[in-house]
Amino acid sequence: MSFKTDILQIIKDESRVVFDKQIEGRFLSDTLGRLVGKADALVFAASTEEVSALLKYADANKISVTPRGAGTNLVGSTVPQNGGIIIDFSKMNKILEFDADTFTATVESGILLKDFQAFVESKGFFYPPDPGEKSASIGGNIATNAGGMRAVKYGVTRDYVRGLEVVLADGSVTWVGSKNVKDASGLSLKNLIIGSEGTLAVITKCILKIIPKPEYSKSVLVPFADLESGISTVQKILFANANPTAVEFVERKVVELGEKFTGIKYPHPEAAAYLLLTFDGKQNEVKENLEIIKNVVLQNGALDFVIPESPERLEEIWKVRGCLVKAVEATSEQEPVDLVVPIDKVAEFIEFVNKTQKKVGMQMVAFGHAGDGNVHLCVVRGSRSEEEWKTELQKNMECVYSKAYELGGLTSGEHGIGLSKRHYFLKETKNTNLQMMNAIKTSLDPHHILNNKISYVL
Incomplete structure (x- = not known):
């Protein structure tokens, strides 16, 4: 039998299968659309059983498989x-169970993050992980261990995953984790x-931790005459134990891009940098913390210490921050x-970036x-030709990543490695660590069919 016939025997609904050149380009890329791959079939799975059958077939025939959520990476x-x-x-976007008794x-x-939230x-509950792209899928968030602005208080996606139903490369279906709060069982x-970017198993169902919805939330915008003062103040904010939900920084030159894009103006245009802070919890607690941080x-x-005068103005301020990319x-x-x-080390790193930008003439926002x-x-x-862009980008990225590593940093905080950051990740990561990662990969996916050639796969 042919490949197409085999796939259609697994997926009985022909409307959910697309082959070869009929596959739209957006399904062969990410949200940027610059890296484009190729595929023999695109399948819109409707159940764990279908995913299991597809992987069993693919593994037996050593066919590559790429899991895809909303494609927002x-x-x-x-x-x-x-x-x-x-x-x-x-x-596969259903809410299967809401269990208030076990949170x-x-x-x-x-399911999309925005729909679940x-x-x-x-x-009356709250799912804290809040990456900038709300149209991402929960499975994609888990595959990259997505973070977001609320991570400073609430943590990242990993902290809200209790259990996962996964399909292994050979089609085996199992659960890892459970509804239990604690687990020291193996x-x-x-x-x-979590965070393996689809290279170890395919996620089909997720048990997620939820918490009571905060009673009250307030954001403030804090302008500074220079970035160093703003960034150095962050440590003092954290040390004040006022438990901020979000602590964002943005330079004035970056805000100007957002202002031009949205038509919204920030206060204090004379500032060189801003901190954007959010606090949530009980109303009295939030108000007390605002006073503490105002003094700090x-x-x-x-x-200044700018409290937006209306919900609409607050939404505008966050809109500028959210639209920067x-x-x-x-x-x-x-x-x-x-x-x-x-x-x-944030201030030192940003200072290095600004100096590098002036030295090499490539804008870095x-x-x-x-x-x-x-x-x-x-x-x-900017106006660089394709050849100039490719050459200069590579050189400047090497420079920026080298400085981050020198300061004790890492390749990615929340986007993952994928294809575009693989070179920098492999260059910096110790061989022993890569060998351990690949040993795990091979034990779970012996034929390396799952999302191969990304992340740590050698």
Whole structure:
């Protein structure tokens, strides 16, 4: 039998299978659309049983498989490199159980983050992981261990995954983790899967931890005359034990891009940098913490302590922060960089980036999560030719990553490695660590059919 016939025997509904040249380009790439792969079949799976049958067939025939959520990743994690089968999870998007008694909800992996968050909040609960792209799938969030602005208080996706139903490369279906709060029963297989970018197993169902919805939330904008003063104040904010939900930093030159893109203006245009802070919890607690932080920032050189006068104004301020990548994209092609350095090294790293930008003449737009050291850079192409862009980008990226590693940083804080950051990850990671990762990979996926050629796979 032919490949097409085999696939259609597994997936009885022909409307959920697309072959060869009929596959739309967006399914062969990520949200940027610059890295484009190839595939022999695109399957919109509707059940764990279908995923299991597809993987059993693929493993037996050594056919590559690329799991795909919403395709919102920025590093090429969903780009199929070796043909084969793309398994799309957009139709596996159901909420299977809401269990208030155990503070959990069980969902299929294709459900979108924004839909899940809206559902639990309608029940008076809260799912804290909050990466910038709300149209990402929960399965994709788990596969990259997505972070976001609330990580400084609430942690990252890993901290809210209780259990996973996964399909292994040979088609075996199993659960790792459970509804239980604590687990010292053997190796943490669940945590091996989280952040593995689809290279170890395919996630089909997720048991997620939810918490009571905070009673009250308030954000403030704090302008500074220079970035160093703003970043150095972050440590004092954290040391004040006021428990901020978000601690974001953004330079004025970056805000200007967001202002131009949205038509929204920030206060204090004379500032060189801003901190954007959020606090949530009980109303009295939040108000007390705001007073504490107001004193801290003003004593450390803040130009003001701006509390937005209305929910609409608050939404505008966050809209500017949230659109920065799109604002850069509107002016030029750019390479997004997501790295992390120790929180006391953020200012030094940004200073290095600014000096490098002036030295080499390539714009590098910096912003990010100051509370956990996660720095986002947009390295901007400008008017460079394709050859100039490729050569200069590689050189400047090597420079930026080398500095981050020198400061004790890492390749990625929340986007993952994928294809586009693989070179930098492999260059920095110790061989012993890579050997351990590949031994785990081979034990779970002997024929290396799952999302091969990304991340740690040699």
